[in-house]
Amino acid sequence: MMINKMTFKEIVEARRSIRKFDTEHAFKHETVEKALRLALLSPNSSNLQTWEFYRVKSADKLKLLSEACLNQGAARTASEMVVFVSRQDLWKQRANWNAQQIKNKIGERTELTKREKRGIHYYESMMKLFYDNSLWPLNSIIRQLVLAWRVVNGKPMMRFTRRNDSKVVSNKSLAIAAQTFMLAMKDQDYDTCPMEGFDSVWVRKILNLPKSADVSIIVVCGKGLPEGVTNERLRLSYDEVVFDV
Numbered sequence: 001m002m003i004n005k006m007t008f009k010e011i012v013e014a015r016r017s018i019r020k021f022d023t024e025h026a027f028k029h030e031t032v033e034k035a036l037r038l039a040l041l042s043p044n045s046s047n048l049q050t051w052e053f054y055r056v057k058s059a060d061k062l063k064l065l066s067e068a069c070l071n072q073g074a075a076r077t078a079s080e081m082v083v084f085v086s087r088q089d090l091w092k093q094r095a096n097w098n099a100q101q102i103k104n105k106i107g108e109r110t111e112l113t114k115r116e117k118r119g120i121h122y123y124e125s126m127m128k129l130f131y132d133n134s135l136w137p138l139n140s141i142i143r144q145l146v147l148a149w150r151v152v153n154g155k156p157m158m159r160f161t162r163r164n165d166s167k168v169v170s171n172k173s174l175a176i177a178a179q180t181f182m183l184a185m186k187d188q189d190y191d192t193c194p195m196e197g198f199d200s201v202w203v204r205k206i207l208n209l210p211k212s213a214d215v216s217i218i219v220v221c222g223k224g225l226p227e228g229v230t231n232e233r234l235r236l237s238y239d240e241v242v243f244d245v
C-alpha cells in the first residue's frame with residue numbers, strides 16, 4: 001500500500017496541468033470517486049449545489065469527448081475525464097431541498113427559531129428574486145426596480161439583474177469544486193488538466209444533456225508523464241497582485 005506523505009502545501013505545489021498522460025498505466029478509477037466525494041464538500045453558493053459531474057471512462061466516449069476538446073493532447077491521452085456541469089436551471093429544486101432539510105430538523109415542533117424561519121424564507125421566497133426567470137423580462141425589471149430602490153436609499157445590494165448573473169454564480173462554485181477535485185487527485189498521486197477548450201454543444205450532445213445545462217469545465221485525469229509538463233510554472237509576484245488595504 002502506498003502511503004502518501006505529501007503535506008497540503010506540497011500537494012498544491014506539485015499539482016500541474018499535465019498535457020500528456022501515460023496511456024499504458026492501469027488507472028485506478030476509484031481514485032476519481034474518492035476525489036469527487038471530497039469535491040462535493042466544496043463551498044458553493046447558498047448551498048444550492050447546482051452542479052452535476054459526469055465521469056467518462058469508456059474508450060469510445062473518451063475518443064468522442066477528446067474530439068470535442070479540440071483533440072488537445074491531454075484529452076487524447078486521458079484515462080478518465082470528468083465533466084463539471086452547471087445546473088443553475090435546477091435552482092428551484094435545490095432550494096426546495098434546502099428548505100426541506102430545515103423542515104426535517106424542525107419535525108413536529110411548532111416553535112421555530114429565528115434562524116429556521118429565516119432559512120425557510122430565504123430558500124422559499126428570497127431565492128425567487130435572484131433566480132426566477134420564468135416571467136422574463138419581467139423578472140429583470142423587478143430586480144432592477146428593487147436595486148434602484150436600494151441604491152436611492154444608500155443601501156447595498158447584489159447587482160444581480162441579468163440572466164447571465166446567475167450563470168456566473170453557479171460556475172464560480174463549479175470552479176471551486178474542480179480545484180478541490182484536482183488537489184484530491186494529486187493527493188492520490190494522479191494528475192489532471194482543467195479545460196475550457198472544448199465545444200460545449202458537442203459535449204452536451206455526447207453526454208445527452210439538456211440545453212439548459214451549462215458545461216463549465218472538463219478535468220482530464222491520468223498518470224502524468226514527465227514530458228506532460230510543457231512549461232515552466234510562471235506566476236506574477238505576490239506584490240503585483242496582492243494588496244493590503
Ligand SMILES: Cc1cc2nc3c(=O)[nH]c(=O)nc-3n(C[C@H](O)[C@H](O)[C@H](O)COP(=O)(O)O)c2cc1C
Nearest residue numbers: 015016017019072074193194195196197198217233
Ligand atoms: C478555467 C481554466 C481553463 C483551462 N483550459 C485549458 C485548456 O483548455 N487546455 C489546457 O491545456 N490547459 C487549460 N488550462 C490550464 C492552464 O493553462 C494552467 O492552469 C496554467 O497555464 C497554469 O499552469 P499550472 O496549472 O500547471 O500551474 C485551464 C485552466 C483553467 C483554470
